[in-house]
Amino acid sequence: MRKLVWLLALLLGMGLAQGEKLKACFIYVGPVGDAGWTYAHDVGRKKAEAALPWLETRYVESVPEAQALPVIDRFVKEGCQVIFATSFGYMEAVLEAAKKYPDVIFAHATGFKRAPNVATYMADFYQVYYLNGLAAGALTKTGKVGYVAAFPIPEVKRHINAFALGVRAVNPKAQVLVRWINAWYDPAKAREATEALLSQGADVFAFTEDTPTVIQTAAKKGAYSFGHYTPMLKFAPDHVVSGQIVHWDVIYIDFLKKVKEGVYTAKNLQNVDYFWLLQHKAVEMGADYGVPINPKHVPLLQKAKMRVAGKEVAVYDRIMALLKDMSSPKPTFDPFTGPIRDRKGVVRIPAGRKATLEELLTMEWAAPGVVGDWPGEPK
Amino acid sequence: MEEALVRAVLFGTPILLAALGALLAERSGVVNLGVEGIMALSALAAFAAALGAGPWVGAVAGVGAGVLLSLFLGLFAITLRANPFVAGLAVAALGLGASGILGKRYEGVPLENPLPEVPLALLSLLLAFLLHLLLYRSRFGLYLRSVGENPKAADLFGVGVEGVRYLALGLGGGLIGLGGAYLSLAYRPSWTDGMTSGLGWVAIALVILAAWEPLRAVFGAYLFGLLFFLQFRLQGSVPIPSEAFAAMPYLLVILVLALSGRSRAPRALGQPFERGR
Numbered sequence: 001m002r003k004l005v006w007l008l009a010l011l012l013g014m015g016l017a018q019g020e021k022l023k024a025c026f027i028y029v030g031p032v033g034d035a036g037w038t039y040a041h042d043v044g045r046k047k048a049e050a051a052l053p054w055l056e057t058r059y060v061e062s063v064p065e066a067q068a069l070p071v072i073d074r075f076v077k078e079g080c081q082v083i084f085a086t087s088f089g090y091m092e093a094v095l096e097a098a099k100k101y102p103d104v105i106f107a108h109a110t111g112f113k114r115a116p117n118v119a120t121y122m123a124d125f126y127q128v129y130y131l132n133g134l135a136a137g138a139l140t141k142t143g144k145v146g147y148v149a150a151f152p153i154p155e156v157k158r159h160i161n162a163f164a165l166g167v168r169a170v171n172p173k174a175q176v177l178v179r180w181i182n183a184w185y186d187p188a189k190a191r192e193a194t195e196a197l198l199s200q201g202a203d204v205f206a207f208t209e210d211t212p213t214v215i216q217t218a219a220k221k222g223a224y225s226f227g228h229y230t231p232m233l234k235f236a237p238d239h240v241v242s243g244q245i246v247h248w249d250v251i252y253i254d255f256l257k258k259v260k261e262g263v264y265t266a267k268n269l270q271n272v273d274y275f276w277l278l279q280h281k282a283v284e285m286g287a288d289y290g291v292p293i294n295p296k297h298v299p300l301l302q303k304a305k306m307r308v309a310g311k312e313v314a315v316y317d318r319i320m321a322l323l324k325d326m327s328s329p330k331p332t333f334d335p336f337t338g339p340i341r342d343r344k345g346v347v348r349i350p351a352g353r354k355a356t357l358e359e360l361l362t363m364e365w366a367a368p369g370v371v372g373d374w375p376g377e378p379k
Numbered sequence: 380m381e382e383a384l385v386r387a388v389l390f391g392t393p394i395l396l397a398a399l400g401a402l403l404a405e406r407s408g409v410v411n412l413g414v415e416g417i418m419a420l421s422a423l424a425a426f427a428a429a430l431g432a433g434p435w436v437g438a439v440a441g442v443g444a445g446v447l448l449s450l451f452l453g454l455f456a457i458t459l460r461a462n463p464f465v466a467g468l469a470v471a472a473l474g475l476g477a478s479g480i481l482g483k484r485y486e487g488v489p490l491e492n493p494l495p496e497v498p499l500a501l502l503s504l505l506l507a508f509l510l511h512l513l514l515y516r517s518r519f520g521l522y523l524r525s526v527g528e529n530p531k532a533a534d535l536f537g538v539g540v541e542g543v544r545y546l547a548l549g550l551g552g553g554l555i556g557l558g559g560a561y562l563s564l565a566y567r568p569s570w571t572d573g574m575t576s577g578l579g580w581v582a583i584a585l586v587i588l589a590a591w592e593p594l595r596a597v598f599g600a601y602l603f604g605l606l607f608f609l610q611f612r613l614q615g616s617v618p619i620p621s622e623a624f625a626a627m628p629y630l631l632v633i634l635v636l637a638l639s640g641r642s643r644a645p646r647a648l649g650q651p652f653e654r655g656r
Contacts, residue, residue: 031479031483031572032483033479033482033483033486033572039486039487152621177615178615179611179614179615179621180614180621181611181625182621182622182625185571185573185576186576187567187571187574187576188390188566188567188576188578188607189576189607189611189625191390191566191567192386192390192607192608192610192611193611195382195386195608195611196386196608196611196612196614197611199382199383199612200612210571211567211569211571211574212489212569213567216567216568216569217567230487234489235489235569371615372614372615373614373615373620373621375620375621375622
């Protein structure tokens with residue numbers, strides 16, 4: 001018994017000596033159980049903690065934007081060395097806090113303002129949306145694809161445009177019918193918007209909303225759909241074709257490792273911006289983890305053909321080839337490669353070049369084939 | 380057009396059920412501002428029970444949760460004579476908060492066998508008629524209305540004011556609970572925090588809009604359902620911005636409320652009853 005106590009004391013002593021845990025703290029805008037945005041960040045936090053033995057984390061959930069500063073104050077008092085703020089609306093509070101606490105490292109998700117001790121990060125879906133668009137274009141029989149959209153901001157518009165470009169690449173006459181619900185989370189609106197699109201003939205669906213409502217509604221009428229943010233195959237195993245899945249942990253682990261190694265300090269983050277895509281494994285195309293396309297729908301997509309550089313190829317092969325390319329360290333393909341005109345015919349990306357990060361982040365135009373109200377559409 | 384009518388009825392159903400529940404309580408003089416929270420907790424109870432024991436047991440559990448939480452409100456609003464408005468708001472917050480915490484492990488869980496919407500919609504319509512008959516064609520309805528209009532007089536005639544109020548609040552809670560169960564078992568067969576998304580508040584407004592008449596509540600609920608659907612059906616085909624569309628159902632409710640200023644609430648609404656005062 002006494003030996004055991006000594007052993008424990010020894011282990012404890014070693015633990016303390018080894019000690020020096022890095023403390024990272026997270027501010028969430030919603031509840032961790034929302035099954036969407038905050039949930040995904042919290043999964044990332046847990047995976048980072050599991051992967052990094054020297055990491056210790058804390059979080060506060062459902063923090064209104066006006067309350068961010070007091071929460072940061074508390075975090076700093078409790079010894080947080082790295083603070084992740086996971087909502088666009090925290091931007092000003094983070095910058096203010098960064099001035100107040102110059103030795104603390106901040107990272108702000110989806111923001112665009114940085115400082116010596118404030119980095120920004122984002123895991124983006126636009127490539128995955130393009131690939132899902134290819135599948136949607138192949139699967140629609142009515143030529144009408146429905147999109148239930150959250151807010152008309154550049155991020156959502158970029159995703160709809162990438163999706164529409166994919167749909168049109170397979171099916172040049174298809175339309176993407178967009179309906180705005182003006183909410184990130186509102187299952188009732190998502191349901192009725194889907195019903196409205198179904199009654200207008202849409203038979204394939206994608207969406208931005210934090211619940212599987214669109215999928216469930218579409219499946220009732222036999223329509224195909226693409227999951228969003230988390231794996232949603234289980235909600236309609238016969239109708240979910242694929243989807244967009246996020247992996248925030250990839251960014252968290254990379255960032256925290258670099259902090260631990262001293263690569264990132266509170267003085268050199270001015271230009272640190274993660275805009276991580278397929279090649280960084282921050283996002284995944286899939287109906288479920290590791291299932292890029294629901295096996296039930298693979299034959300359909302193999303049968304469907306499209307023209308690529310004059311040659312006829314199966315849509316399935318095209319999707320898998322592009323997925324492989326964009327997941328490789330040096331992708332050669334990008335959905336927003338010119339020439340791309342908007343739906344009014346204005347050239348938005350000239351021939352032979354890719355959209356810049358700036359162009360991606362401020363995208364307001366609507367791609368050809370997009371039908372519906374488009375707030376903020378340039379003249 | 381046919382589609383729009385179907386949507387009006389199917390989306391109007393949870394609002395109708397909740398409004399009928401609130402209406403029943405109010406006709407007895409008890410204000411129930413807890414509807415949103417009662418719906419949320421009932422939706423969770425229904426979903427949890429349905430996972431283990433099937434959807435119809437789930438529906439019963441939802442009704443039961445609605446009854447219990449309403450009776451809890453009654454404890455404060457009727458027996459302890461607390462301010463019924465404050466007590467109602469507290470119950471709304473309690474139901475929403477508790478369902479959020481207790482419901483965490485049901486997030487992202489699919490429901491294998493949802494309830495069909497159409498029979499439930501027909502049932503709610505039937506319940507509206509039954510409620511009408513109960514209020515105007517039964518002795519209990521007479522007592523209930525008299526308790527809501529003039530509890531002192533009812534008391535003098537030997538009607539147990541508090542008992543009637545508890546019964547009305549509890550029965551109403553069952554209807555609200557069924558509305559919650561409809562949401563999580565049929566309308567959107569899954570559970571997420573805050574999934575009632577304000578429908579309870581709409582139902583409370585609808586009671587006033589319906590001038591405390593069950594059959595008018597049917598009309599109001601379906602009107603709201605229709606407008607809710609149309610905002611998405613018409614979006615993009617008429618030159619009205621989507622944000623304005625989103626506000627339309629609520630604006631209409633306010634408008635009708637303003638116009639229905641003449642409709643009269645039960646006289647003793649919101650007044651705790653104390654014998655001899």
